[in-house]
Amino acid sequence: MRILEVKDYETLSEEAAKIIAAQITLKPNCVLGLATGTSPIGTYDKLVEWCAEGKLDFSEVTTVNLDEYKGLDHEHNQSYWYFMHKYLFDRVNIRKDAVHVPDGFNPNEEEACKAYDEVIKSVGGIDLQLLGIGPDGHIGFNEPDDCFHLNTHCVDLTESTITANSRLFNSIDEVPTKAYTMGIGTIMSAKRILLIANGENKKEILKQAIYGKVTPSIPASILQMHADVTIITDQKISD
Numbered sequence: 001m002r003i004l005e006v007k008d009y010e011t012l013s014e015e016a017a018k019i020i021a022a023q024i025t026l027k028p029n030c031v032l033g034l035a036t037g038t039s040p041i042g043t044y045d046k047l048v049e050w051c052a053e054g055k056l057d058f059s060e061v062t063t064v065n066l067d068e069y070k071g072l073d074h075e076h077n078q079s080y081w082y083f084m085h086k087y088l089f090d091r092v093n094i095r096k097d098a099v100h101v102p103d104g105f106n107p108n109e110e111e112a113c114k115a116y117d118e119v120i121k122s123v124g125g126i127d128l129q130l131l132g133i134g135p136d137g138h139i140g141f142n143e144p145d146d147c148f149h150l151n152t153h154c155v156d157l158t159e160s161t162i163t164a165n166s167r168l169f170n171s172i173d174e175v176p177t178k179a180y181t182m183g184i185g186t187i188m189s190a191k192r193i194l195l196i197a198n199g200e201n202k203k204e205i206l207k208q209a210i211y212g213k214v215t216p217s218i219p220a221s222i223l224q225m226h227a228d229v230t231i232i233t234d235q236k237i238s239d
């Protein structure tokens with residue numbers, strides 16, 4: 001595990017974008033696993049900037065996103081489909097048929113999850129997976145649990161996640177209570193993993209995930225078992 005402690009969010013975003021850009025340069029037809037949330041916005045801004053300057057080409061890239069709220073359609077401004085188009089897909093030269101997000105509007109949980117696993121399989125697996133980390137240690141929407149879930153599944157969001165995400169909705173009652181998420185098994189199958197964590201509120205959970213025991217009650221702790229993980233944080237976690 002490689003841990004980069006950087007001075008601020010701007011540097012974190014630039015370093016993360018460099019790793020993603022390097023992946024695209026080395027393998028133009030790579031598969032990127034992507035995340036939503038506030039953490040990657042600066043990273044996506046950098047990628048957009050470099051693409052506009054002609055330094056980066058997304059024309060052969062394929063993406064699979066980690067998760068999507070159950071019950072929100074593409075047009076909903078808090079759906080992850082909407083987020084990804086707003087912050088990245090509509091601003092770079094990626095093919096619109098090369099981007100994949102779980103189908104949050106499919107009410108049939110089993111069908112939606114199976115279909116998404118088929119998509120991930122059909123694109124040949126993930127070369128580089130970008131992750132954020134939740135205040136409770138979740139990755140994707142893999143919430144603290146008593147086991148690690150392998151494949152795409154439907155989760156009941158925890159109070160902590162609903163509260164954390166309510167800042168983006170008009171009221172807490174509007175926050176969906178369920179989501180479809182890529183499983184831990186799929187995340188761990190990615191060839192490389194890049195986790196970004198900024199802000200004081202991520203410091204303690206990040207320390208526990210990296211230096212504590214590997215447990216499904218802190219889903220991100222599983223990353224200790226992956227052979228190629230880079231963590232970039234603007235917090236001092238090594239003291």
Ligand code: F6R
Nearest residue numbers: 035036037038039132133134140
């Ligand atoms: C989002 C996702 C989540 C977020 C996490 C951190 O696709 O997978 O695990 O990465 O909730 O969110 P932010 O970045 O908003 O703190």
